[in-house]
Amino acid sequence: MEVDAARAIGAGLAMLGAIGPGIGIGLLVQGAMTAIGRNPDAAGQIQVNMILGIAFAEAVAIYALVVALVLAFVGIQ
Template sequence: MERAIVLAASAIGAGLSMIAGIGPGIGQGYAAGKAAEAVGRQPEAKGDITSTMLFGCAVAESTGIYGLVVAMILLFANPLIGKL
């Protein structure tokens, strides 16, 4: 019974932790929009803008990735079951 509760709570927790994906989604969309604006203004700097944007996006993705890692820990390497 306790185990079932822990598993259910872990699954819910994993789902909730993926809410962290909202932040990077908004942030990366904003960055991509700005990059599109920049390319529109200066098409000759397209290569630089793209690489800078990808780098920034990948760094901004960290928070979302943390959420993903927490979700994966809860789903596939649950540390809470051992505490029962």
């Protein structure tokens, strides 16, 4: 029972790793929106690059998520 509790707490703590990518994605989209506002014609290209940038930032959050998922759902004998 204590092990289960520790795993649940650990999974929750692991998701603290989503804070950084959250800030990063916010900044990225802010930059992209400003750019589109200044030059609406380049919206398509900016969007593609924005999505790629988001994918890189998001990868870090996904690492945290995978750690949390493994803690939560993989049985440890």
